[in-house]
Amino acid sequence: xxxxxxxxxxxxxxxxxxxxYNRSEAxxxxxxxxxxxxxxxxxxxxxxxxxxxxxxxEAQRTAESPDDGALVSALGDVSAASGAYIVAGLNEQDGDxxxxxAVLLGPEGRLATYRxxxxxxxxxxxxxxxxxxxxxxxxxxxxxxxxxxxxxxxEAARALALGGAEIIAVPxxxxxxxxxxxxxxRGYCQGDYIAMAVSAQNGVAVACADRIGTERGTRFLGxxxxxxxxxxxxxxxxxxxSPELLIADVDLDDVARSRSRTPRNHLFEDRRPExxxxxxxxxxxxxxxxx
Amino acid sequence: xxxxxxxxxxxxxxxxxxxxYNRSEAxxxxxxxxxxxxxxxxxxxxxxxxxxxxxxxEAQRTAESPDDGALVSALGDVSAASGAYIVAGLNEQDGDxxxxxAVLLGPEGRLATYRxxxxxxxxxxxxxxxxxxxxxxxxxxxxxxxxxxxxxxxEAARALALGGAEIIAVPxxxxxxxxxxxxxxRGYCQGDYIAMAVSAQNGVAVACADRIGTERGTRFLGxxxxxxxxxxxxxxxxxxxSPELLIADVDLDDVARSRSRTPRNHLFEDRRPExxxxxxxxxxxxxxxxx
Numbered sequence: 001x002x003x004x005x006x007x008x009x010x011x012x013x014x015x016x017x018x019x020x021y022n023r024s025e026a027x028x029x030x031x032x033x034x035x036x037x038x039x040x041x042x043x044x045x046x047x048x049x050x051x052x053x054x055x056x057x058e059a060q061r062t063a064e065s066p067d068d069g070a071l072v073s074a075l076g077d078v079s080a081a082s083g084a085y086i087v088a089g090l091n092e093q094d095g096d097x098x099x100x101x102a103v104l105l106g107p108e109g110r111l112a113t114y115r116x117x118x119x120x121x122x123x124x125x126x127x128x129x130x131x132x133x134x135x136x137x138x139x140x141x142x143x144x145x146x147x148x149x150x151x152x153x154x155e156a157a158r159a160l161a162l163g164g165a166e167i168i169a170v171p172x173x174x175x176x177x178x179x180x181x182x183x184x185x186r187g188y189c190q191g192d193y194i195a196m197a198v199s200a201q202n203g204v205a206v207a208c209a210d211r212i213g214t215e216r217g218t219r220f221l222g223x224x225x226x227x228x229x230x231x232x233x234x235x236x237x238x239x240x241x242s243p244e245l246l247i248a249d250v251d252l253d254d255v256a257r258s259r260s261r262t263p264r265n266h267l268f269e270d271r272r273p274e275x276x277x278x279x280x281x282x283x284x285x286x287x288x289x290x291x
Numbered sequence: 292x293x294x295x296x297x298x299x300x301x302x303x304x305x306x307x308x309x310x311x312y313n314r315s316e317a318x319x320x321x322x323x324x325x326x327x328x329x330x331x332x333x334x335x336x337x338x339x340x341x342x343x344x345x346x347x348x349e350a351q352r353t354a355e356s357p358d359d360g361a362l363v364s365a366l367g368d369v370s371a372a373s374g375a376y377i378v379a380g381l382n383e384q385d386g387d388x389x390x391x392x393a394v395l396l397g398p399e400g401r402l403a404t405y406r407x408x409x410x411x412x413x414x415x416x417x418x419x420x421x422x423x424x425x426x427x428x429x430x431x432x433x434x435x436x437x438x439x440x441x442x443x444x445x446e447a448a449r450a451l452a453l454g455g456a457e458i459i460a461v462p463x464x465x466x467x468x469x470x471x472x473x474x475x476x477r478g479y480c481q482g483d484y485i486a487m488a489v490s491a492q493n494g495v496a497v498a499c500a501d502r503i504g505t506e507r508g509t510r511f512l513g514x515x516x517x518x519x520x521x522x523x524x525x526x527x528x529x530x531x532x533s534p535e536l537l538i539a540d541v542d543l544d545d546v547a548r549s550r551s552r553t554p555r556n557h558l559f560e561d562r563r564p565e566x567x568x569x570x571x572x573x574x575x576x577x578x579x580x581x582x
Contacts, residue, residue, distance in 0.1 A: 085575070106575050107575075108575055111573040111575055112572055112573050117563045117566050118561050118562075118563065119561075120552075120553065120556060121553040121554075121555050121556060122555075124555055129563070130566070131563075131565070131566050132566060132569075133566065133567070133568070133569035134569070134570075134571075134572040134573070135569055135570060135571045135572065136571070136572065136573045136574070136575065137571050137573065137574040137575060138575045139575055142571065144569060149552075149556075152491065152492050152552070152558060153492065153558075153561070153562060153563075154445035154446075154449055154488075154492050155445075155449070155562065155563075155564070155567040156563075156567065158445055158446070158567075159566075159567040159568050159569045160569045162568075162569070163568065163569030163570050163571070164569070164570075164571055165569065177552050177553060180519070180521055180523060181521075181523045184523070186477065190487075190491050190522050190523075193484050193487045193488055193491070193522070194488045194491055194492065196481075196484045196488070197445075197484055197485045197487070197488030197489070198488070200443065200481050200484070200485055201443050201444065201445050201485065228471070230471055230472075231481050231484070232471060232472045232475070232481075261411075261440075261443070261468050262411065262412040262468060263412075264412050264413075264415055265411060265412060265440075267443060267444075270409050270410075270444070271409075271444060271446065272408045272409065272420070272422075272444075272446075272447075273446070274422070275408050275421070275422050275423060275424065275450075276424070276446040276447065276449075276450040277424070277450050277453075277454065278423075278424035278425070278426055278435060278450045278451045278453070278454030278455075278456065279424075279425070279426060279454050279455075280425075280426045280427070280428050280433065280454070280455055281403055281425040281426065281427065282402040282403050282425070282427045282428065283427070283428040284376070284397050284399055284402060284427065284428060284429045284430055
């Protein structure tokens, strides 16, 4: 048995505030990915608006409705025409609230909206954090979403996998916040390694679509990656600074196999929730040796 | 301010059933690491007994008391003579129960015993799983322990970090259970990448001491590694098949900095426990689009 799915992660450069340009780039890349047979296409975080807002008014001016905003409508058309499912980062205006969101669009319309749980730095000024981790059941498999900094919180991806996700789509805008090293000698950044670990620990495919370029002094890292369900990359990492369309075929029938590392082990069933708390039991300074 | 600590991870080849040989190797390597100034020395999983038992009787015959067993006593002498703290994998006999354990020994005696929570494959025949994650406060910092397959369960390392651990010592016996790929082109194995992610997500140093060699057809992977508190390796990965003593200096004052990725972010305080559950909210097959 086999459940193949072709996944695309698109790396390019949105421009802050240039809604029309960003929309046309999102449409162009999604069409290109669909033309190459991609069934699930992942675009970067805040693909609609760009990232480094100058002030709240710019963040507000560049926000869109997830129901009938221009980006969602345009990508919905691509999806309807191609049959591909598209995950796109959206500066989402929902009533009075703004969210750093990822929408999952299909020929049926919008299937899920994920609002970033862990806001990074100035995002805390522009956005209200989300409160849930939706999963959508697509024809080829179940898809969950997280965004960028969420990867640094292992609980989020774990919850998606335990909830049934087989693919985790990660729109991202990775930045250089790690002073000692940003890339290693192979051009992997820290997000790539975390994506690999998330896959290894959960038996899920992880598709990270990063952006490139510099906005108002903030440089983005590229190095987009698609990781298979067994912890090893199947496409990427992409370059640090060039547009790139990553495409990979993943067999979701391998999800079950990757979670049963031996006939006697299962990455979920072997969990020990009752034991997952730790405390200091001994102190050398006091010379106290305890069992 | 600075809180430097010199950490050693020792990679060598224990032999199943050869208790005296294993003890002498553990003592020899620990003395060597202490002579090079290591303050915390990590030895492989089941360093006392070897790994691939032929049957329960061999597992039983090679088990030792954590109180006055030969390995614990011998390494306790090394610790008392050198002042170094030693984490060693122990086939532990405690009353009627046998555990795959790691003991933390200091000049004061045994400071903590960790019993592996997630038993791998045939270990389920030989050992009773543990139920807790102890942390010891040492003169240079707080140390927790996990063993090998525990790395595939992000909750364990997370619990240690949230409980106060600054260094996670990982005695391990990594084996090749990942069919598509065991090492990448740089000689990293999957355990190395998970150790890097654990460090990045938790702001802890991770010291993995793996073994080498083949026992009864089971090959061990080497590739021991020490990861700094910021997700990047500071020593290793070691070779696939040669004994190696990894030594690295880590400044535990960087733990706090590595957990505050920006002035507005903290890897622990930004957690969203109330949101960490996921469920299917929409199904494309049924054509249902939900918010």
